[in-house]
Amino acid sequence: MPELPEVETVRAGLAEWVSGRIVADVEVHHPRAIRRHLGGDFPARLRGHRLGAARRRGKYLWLPLSDTDECLLGHLGMSGQLLVRPAAAPDERHLHVRIRFTDGGPELRFVDQRTFGGLLVDELVPAQDLPGDAVPSLIAHIARDPLDAAFDEARFVARVRARHSAIKRALLDQSLISGVGNIYADEALWRTKLHGRRLAATLTRPVVGRLLAETRAVLAEAIVAGGTSFDALYVNVNGESGYFDRTLNVYGREGEPCDRCGTPIRREAFMNRSSYFCPHCQRAPRR
DNA sequence: CAAGGTACCTGTTAGC
């Protein structure tokens, strides 16, 4: 569920409420939440370490662990939440991991209805493209996201134009550009007046450049709004919803008039999910 | 290697 703006909102919350604190104790209530953790006893790997500055690449989040070259890495999957709650607050229905701190302050809880998300301890490795920068080994293959100052725009445009697949598929490919999911892909395509089924290889450099600019714009605007929340599944670390859903132009708006031309928004199946688009502004290629 | 399909989960909602 959460895409870059939602994950960035959570990252900012972790930076404010969790970074700098020392882990006292960790409880794992659901083993699936740490299924990607391969480094032995998960609580023991965290206990006693101070959590560093919260970082993010695409939809992944991490907090470096003091006195190690490791980090606590997390992904929210479709329904994951990282919540900062008072110890006395009742447990959430799908509370899978609890992290307590030595200061006795609010604890960090990983809550996840659909269990596609997870936490793990991972090793930090040098970033290949930027000296001095480090990234969790598990996500070293994922591209930087378009709000990252070191995002390589020319390389992205070239790689997209070498793709023999639909442009929406390329936008969702985290190894080309990270952080974009189904909602913001549809929004960026609408803003660029491109149909998601257009073949990436047929787009000109300027068009791909405009698509990237629109992608950046919609992601940045959504961050300001605290992300998109359709229901209580996506919330920030304090349990509050974002309000970017009011700004969406196409996603989830089947049958409603296009904000540009008034034509009813259409929905069609794509990659086992839904795509929303304006059939007038975004001309569909032949099947 | 690139491309595309499927599996992994639980909960909500629409339709009969």
Add this chain to the structure above:
DNA sequence: TGCTAACAGGTACCTT
């Protein structure tokens, strides 16, 4: 009311 099917923001892994 009760059952069933479709659908939901994502990624990993498998086959072609």
